[in-house]
Amino acid sequence: MSHADPPRRLQRWAAARGVRLRGLRPIARERGSRSEKVLFGLDDGYAVEAVLIRRVDGHTACVSSQVGCAFACRFCASGRAGMKRNLAAGEIVEQVVRLGPRVNRIVFMGMGEPLNNYDAVLAAIRILRDRRGLDFPTTGITVSTIGIPKALARLREEHLAINLTVSLHATTQAVRDHLIPGARRHDLGEVVDRALSWAMRHNRVVTFVYLLLPGLNDSPADADRLARMLAGRPARVNLMRWNPVAGIALPRTPDGSLALFRGRLSRAGVPAVVRDTQGRDIEAACGQLWLRGGPGPRHDQAALRDAETRR
Numbered sequence: 001m002s003h004a005d006p007p008r009r010l011q012r013w014a015a016a017r018g019v020r021l022r023g024l025r026p027i028a029r030e031r032g033s034r035s036e037k038v039l040f041g042l043d044d045g046y047a048v049e050a051v052l053i054r055r056v057d058g059h060t061a062c063v064s065s066q067v068g069c070a071f072a073c074r075f076c077a078s079g080r081a082g083m084k085r086n087l088a089a090g091e092i093v094e095q096v097v098r099l100g101p102r103v104n105r106i107v108f109m110g111m112g113e114p115l116n117n118y119d120a121v122l123a124a125i126r127i128l129r130d131r132r133g134l135d136f137p138t139t140g141i142t143v144s145t146i147g148i149p150k151a152l153a154r155l156r157e158e159h160l161a162i163n164l165t166v167s168l169h170a171t172t173q174a175v176r177d178h179l180i181p182g183a184r185r186h187d188l189g190e191v192v193d194r195a196l197s198w199a200m201r202h203n204r205v206v207t208f209v210y211l212l213l214p215g216l217n218d219s220p221a222d223a224d225r226l227a228r229m230l231a232g233r234p235a236r237v238n239l240m241r242w243n244p245v246a247g248i249a250l251p252r253t254p255d256g257s258l259a260l261f262r263g264r265l266s267r268a269g270v271p272a273v274v275r276d277t278q279g280r281d282i283e284a285a286c287g288q289l290w291l292r293g294g295p296g297p298r299h300d301q302a303a304l305r306d307a308e309t310r311r
């Protein structure tokens with residue numbers, strides 16, 4: 001795998017569009033069985049992580065879109081320290097470039113809420129897919145979002161054949177407000193409607209991600225409400241187990257509950273699968289990426305390792 005600087009040709013091409021590549025410095029790497037986590041130092045002293053996941057037919061790059069996250073989901077490490085700043089388009093593109101040439105899928109499932117950094121994320125996607133850029137197929141790009149309604153309405157009008165994943169996690173407003181405190185202003189029904197509207201406009205299927213948390217959102221009534229929202233619509237459901245995060249006490253869902261929930265959805269005609277995220281062995285799975293570094297001069301590797309051991 002190459003961690004070389006982005007090719008000069010790409011740097012020049014991006015610079016002509018006002019996008020700077022070479023703002024990232026890989027400062028630490030951790031290898032797991034099928035994944036690798038890379039910590040990138042940014043110009044202003046912060047650091048973000050990106051994850052490479054090896055598949056048989058290529059690599060997936062899981063990239064960050066913000067330094068921290070404003071939505072403070074109860075189950076996720078990325079929002080624990082709030083949102084420090086947006087990543088620039090170049091900083092997003094460069095994560096992909098530095099994860100190496102075998103990347104053929106990109107998922108915006110690292111740190112941050114991509115639709116809360118709409119312009120930079122869309123600019124990055126355009127550079128990634130441009131023939132004179134990386135010539136990356138948009139069908140290999142997945143944006144994962146908590147579903148900011150206004151941003152979903154904007155996304156609907158973009159001519160981009162990306163994949164959309166909406167992190168729903170609840171079937172009532174009260175439970176969603178509890179799990180995603182930063183999204184209290186987002187009406188759950190509107191989130192679902194806007195996502196479905198995107199799917200219909202682009203003739204695609206939207207994936208709803210549902211993290212099953214025992215006693216919070218895993219009742220048969222939840223499954224039935226979700227089924228009523230999505231049956232007969234261009235939607236599928238990915239049911240997820242919680243990946244443990246230090247300092248957060250949440251129970252993990254037993255396999256039996258996942259199977260029961262999935263069964264109720266399937267019987268109602270809503271396609272549902274249970275998904276495990278890769279990278280748990282090196283704390284690189286969904287929701288396990290922490291904000292690192294801080295404002296000031298770029299941190300060196302030793303300083304960041306030090307910060308890591310104090311965490």
Ligand SMILES: C[S@@+](CC[C@H](N)C(=O)[O-])C[C@H]1O[C@@H](n2cnc3c(N)ncnc32)[C@H](O)[C@@H]1O
Pocket residue numbers: 075076077078108109110111112113114144145146166167209211240241242243244245286287288
């Ligand atoms: C880290 S988020 C980044 C993208 C975007 N902010 C979102 O929430 O969709 C990517 C996915 O990880 C999920 N996630 C967050 N924390 C998790 C955890 N501890 N275990 C499993 N999934 C988690 C989120 O719900 C989301 O579906």
Ligand code: SF4
Pocket residue numbers: 069070071072073076077078079110111112113146287
């Ligand atoms: S799950 Fe997504 S929206 Fe929620 S805190 Fe983590 S990164 Fe932010």
